[in-house]
Amino acid sequence: MIEADDGSRIEVRPGRREDAPQAARLWLESAREHAAYDAVYEPSLDAEKMMRNFLADLSSGGHTFLFVACVPDSERDGTERVVGFVSGELREGSPTFRPRSWASVDDVYVTPAYRSFGIGMNLMHRVRNWALERGTSGVSLQVATGNRRAQDFYRKLDFRAVSIYEVLEFSAPEDA
DSSP states (O other): OEEOTTSOEEEEEEOOGGGHHHHHHHHHHHHHHHHTTOGGGOOOTTHHHHHHHHHHHHTTOSSEEEEEEEEEOTTSTTOEEEEEEEEEEEEEOOTTSSOOEEEEEEEEEEOGGGTTSSHHHHHHHHHHHHHHHTTOSEEEEOOOTTOHHHHHHHHHTTOOOOOOOOOOOOOOOOOO
8 A cells, every 4th residue: 555645545456347447548648648759649539448448358368467556536435546557468579589478568657646656666566576477577668768757767667778669650641
């Protein structure tokens, strides 16, 4: 259990299907933040709906993970509000390299009001333990080149950069 400045208790736990709508809204916040780094991260119009379905499926898979950070919802008695999440899946490395499997983090996000309380660290430790239980080679992820805060955070967790993801975008043809 983590405690925020306002005294609220933050629980980090495995995600459930019913957490998917709130986690999908957080994913959309994350995408909008990332769009400030590069337009390639602009979400589609139906992105939240697609993520809601995707995250609901992740919560019940044996090769996928969803962990959420929750606080009691002061506006609705007995309910929780999701303030952070991490999601991903097991992935096999390239067959051309030494055999490895990875717990691949697809998305991790903590709402700005709840940053710097250790939530992200706790979420990533959950992923690490999940990966160790499955005998993987480690944890992998991608991070936006403009997101220095996230890069510094991952360095504190002993991640190291091993490749650079590059894109070449073609401009969209004018309406014909």
